[in-house]
Amino acid sequence: MTLPPVGEYGMSADERASARQPAQLDPAIAALEPTAAPLPEGEKRLELRHIWKSFGGVHVLQDVSLELGSSEVVGLLGDNGAGKSTLIKIITGVHRPDSGEILFGGRRVGGLTVQKARELGVETVYQERALADQLPLWRNIFMGRAAAGPLGFLKVGDMRRMTAELMSESMGFTSAVLTPNTVVKGLSGGERQGLAIVRALHFQADIIILDEPTMGLSLKETEKLMVFVEGIRAAGKSAIFIDHNIFHVYSVSDRIVLLDRGRVAGEFSTSRYSLDELMGIMREVAATGTFTEQERYRQAEGTLQATTGPSEEHA
């Protein structure tokens, strides 16, 4: 792997962070403009290579490889315990892999932390699990990324103003009694989801991870969410969409990665596999840990390994 040419990815994490974080906090909408950071020619936005992770002797992830191109939405499917959330937590820097490599834009990144991952453009919609109930909206939007001066003193006015703008322009919070000072506790499921999404978007993320985003949403809210995921792709950004509902995942993903008991059981381009075929395969994998169509899959896709997956056509 040669180093990428000088570009945004040629900067240090700190330089990228300062370039990314809007120095002057307005206008709010600029932060939501549909532009992705330029990616060096032929590089993937994100690559995981041979990731192993175990907790207390249990192998949660075994030799998992995954890649994510620009303008690509990858769906991550798998039963409970398949390793989906562990994989996500490795990408977002919450957990360190026991072995394996993580590359952002073709550059290997070691010792990934949550802060570093966010500086590299990874934002995650964890839904309400990552909201602080008793705190006001503005503190939630800026959680872990407070706008502050060099001595750590908060720019509270800026953050409140930004939050007010995001609320009216991006979240669709039009109720006059919802202010940046409102605590999260009283919000509805849809409002919380809006908050979580806007928080992820506000910081110019190039890689947006949606962890079970449809949980607790109404049908209509789910539809809007799907439109939003389409928007990520249209903006040249990338997304990883985790859900246990295959219908949701299939409809928005370019490619589906099926995890089973800590391994990648297969990758399927949604343009080549019908929903019915996929569901058949998933049932088989769930029952036997493998699928009889492997032969056909090999012929169609070349190899089982994720490193040369069916993503090529979408990259």
Added chain:
Amino acid sequence: MSATVVPAKPSRARSPITAFTAAWASQIGISVAFIAVWLAFIIGAPSTFLGDRIYLAFAQSTPYFAIIAVFLTMVIIAGDIDLSFTSEMSLSMVGFIFAWKATGSVELGVAAALFVGALCGLFNGLMVTLLGIPSLVVTIGTQFLFLGLALVLVNGKSYSLVDTTSSISYGLLAGKVGTIPIQFFWLLVLAVVAWVLLNRHRLGQNAYVVGDNPQAAQLMGIPIRSTRITLFVLTGMSAAVAALMIALSLTNYYPNLGSSYLMPTLAAVFVGGTSVFGGRGSIYGTFLGAFMIGGIQAGIVAVGLTDYYTGAIYGAVILISVSVHAVIQRRFE
């Protein structure tokens, strides 16, 4: 994408008035309780509570534990607790005595006391964050440990500090401004410092998130350990400040000088509306809570009840305040 991303249907009807009340419910609650107790004392003993002598007495005694309480508030907001500050008071004064006796400088003694207080807090913080032991358990242990160390180091003896009275530090920590004890002004300054740290600084932002939702703090990359450790260190240093003020005022150090401050300090924090579950609390509430707690004892005697009533009335005031906070929280939020 700059259009509305997700629809937002209000979960229930809200009015501007309830929104305001919800945001300030806790502060309003403690303010009302404070005024109610005060009015009760004024009606019960007008001659005492309309004069200034009783307030000068409050300004003398309340800051000792109020200074610790405002920093303890931040520890509790972050979801921890510190029960070791009484012993931190004692051990930091041992630091004072050793440095002062060795160098003859009261100022170096003060620096040593602050340093020892910070070290005690650091020890608490490291035990809690690195070993993952609940702070309740750790600080029960260190309460014994720090006081035990202090007793061993001074052989259980008390020390006269009469020779410190001519120093600048004595004037700064135990003097008077006009007729008002200087510790009252220190309390004002330190309460403002604590308020700024809690509400206008990254430390406070992180403390609130860690206390409200530790999982969110982890997922969003908040430095959980350093936040918690810093808060323990600040509490340790505030204990040292309080101990210096007490010992210098009395011109005497005795190893048990902190032991009577455990309950009033904790009571001030909880009466002030800080939640033991973390994520909620205010410096303002603790400040008023401290003066409520500090005023009760003097008030009881002044209105003509015997001192035996103190405990019962303390208990009643604490329980009523905490109940009011619980009701407010359920009603408005």
